[in-house]
Amino acid sequence: MKGSFRTIANASVVIILFAVLFSYAMFQGGFVSWFLFFSFLPIFIYLLGFLFHPIKKWKVTRDLSRHIVQAGDGITAAIRIERHLPFPLYYCIIEEVFPHSLMKLDSRIDKYHYMDQPYKLNVARQIKKLSFPLFRRDFQLSYSIQQIPRGEHQLQQIRVKTGDIFGFVKKEHIFEIQDEIIAHPANRSLHLTERISSFEQGSVTSNALNLANTNVAAGVREYVPGDRFSWIDWKQTARKNTVMTKEFEQEKSTDILLILDSCQHDKLNPLAFEAAVEVSLSLLEVFRKQDNQAGLLSIGDETVYFPIEENKENRWKVNQFLTRVQPGGDRPFSIKLKEEKNKVEAGDIVIFIVSHLDDFLKRTILQVHQRSKRAAVFFICSQSTITKEEQRLIQQIKTASIGIQILTEQQLVKDTIEVTIG
Structure with a gap:
């Protein structure tokens, strides 16, 4: 409709201009008036052609x-x-x-x-x-x-x-x-100062991220090329008159569940949410390299759950989701988190990645901590926007032996983010 009106208006301008010059030549007569009219004819033909140019x-x-x-x-x-x-x-x-x-x-x-x-x-x-x-x-x-x-x-x-x-x-x-x-989303470089590993006998914490846990011996076997010299069991070697090495129990991977706060609220900092997405993706990648299985639960306008399983298809789906996720919904994260009780209990370690704290969320985190082996909180915000109420809640969470780490612009602008779990 707008295009048709513009075409009619342009055509009207050209026709009116032509009519004015023709009328001037007819009534005025003389060389000058007709010269102006015929001089305008090429322009009129061009404008007419331009008018109908598709x-x-x-x-x-x-x-x-x-x-x-x-x-x-x-x-x-x-x-x-x-x-x-x-x-x-x-x-x-x-x-x-x-x-x-x-x-x-x-x-x-x-x-x-x-x-x-x-x-x-x-x-x-x-x-x-x-x-x-x-x-x-x-x-x-x-x-x-x-x-x-x-x-x-x-x-x-x-x-x-x-x-x-x-x-x-x-x-x-x-x-x-x-x-x-x-x-x-950008995959940030994270440095974990702790690694959580579990064995059949219980759970231990190791500061060596990539060092295999070989301190639990399950038996002995004959020496094969490539075994470490320190693994040799000298008592069994002397008894059987052949070189015997210790056989260690295989490390069992730890199931980890990341919970991402994707809810909209009045004081939401869009940069804090972007950091939460980047940290979530980076943590999943770090855990995958450590042979720990990690799942993701995003609670926002819709609740999306990626189970704790390691396969390429699941990783691709998580990456696609973190690419398009935006904060949304009209209900608080703490209330919706309470409704997802069954999914939250899926992990040995539960990590909350949030950009907002309230008293109800603190109580929910404490309840999750009681039902899981370990819980941790990443609180992402600007240093200047942390309120006294949030400082009080942070202190209460620490008192409950829950690891909480505050990630502000001071940590996020670094090439490598130092992260502590537990």
């Missing part, structure tokens, strides 16, 4: 250098326009219409310098390029999108504007061109 039939395509990136990366794009008729065009303005999800920046760890002022990362992305195609049938323009935030971003529209050199006729059309950019 801009909506142009073939517009968008080529992206990459469709899948990591948050903070950049891509280049090229918009190409092809048209069948080499009608002369003085100028052409090409504009990429960005979705709301791209209206913020992700500068990776540098973004956490704005932890107390997250609104400073909001931007109004706008890409407008001016071209002078003249008689060319096809032309293209390139641009780049930098510091792409985490999420699934849909590029759907390209706006094209053009007009004649005098500004009498202007045309605009929006082309529906579908492309998707998927920005996975």
Whole structure:
């Protein structure tokens, strides 16, 4: 409707201008008046041709250098326009219409310098390029999108504007061109100062992250090349007159459940939530490398549970979910967590990753701690926004022998985040 009205208005301007000059020549007469009229005729023919030039039939395509990136990366794009008729065009303005999800920046760890002022990362992305195609049938323009935030971003529209050199006729059309950019969350480097390992005899804590636990001997066997010299059982060797080595009990992996607070609340810091997503992904990767099985429970607008099992398909689903998850829902995290009691009891170790603390959540964490072997809390927030009430709750959680670690901008801006569990 808007396009039809614009076409009628442009046509009216051209016709009125032609009628005025023709009337002036007819009534005024003389060389000057008719000279003006015939001098305008080529312009009138061009404007008439431009008026009916089918801009909506142009073939517009968008080529992206990459469709899948990591948050903070950049891509280049090229918009190409092809048209069948080499009608002369003085100028052409090409504009990429960005979705709301791209209206913020992700500068990776540098973004956490704005932890107390997250609104400073909001931007109004706008890409407008001016071209002078003249008689060319096809032309293209390139641009780049930098510091792409985490999420699934849909590029759907390209706006094209053009007009004649005098500004009498202007045309605009929006082309529906579908492309998707998927920005996975950044996998942060984490250093665990403790590793939790369990055996049939009980549970122990080891500070060596990648050192095999070989202090529980289950029996002896004959020596084979590659066994350590310190493993030799000299008593059995002397008794059987052959070299015997100790055989150690295999380490049993620990089941770990991460619980991510994905609920919306009035004081939610969007950067704290981004850090929570990155820490969740990084912890899952660290546990996988340690041969510990870890699951994920996200509680927000919807509750999504990824069971404690290790396979490529499950890891892919978790990665996809953490790419698109956004805070939502109208109920507090602490209340919804209470409703997921059965899932919370699935892990030997339960780790809460939250950006908000309240008294009801503290009581729920204490109850979970009583039913599981160990519980830990990662509280992510800006240093300047921690309230006295939250400080009181943190102290109460510590008193209950629950490990709670506060991650502020001071820790998040480092290349490697020091993390303690327990």
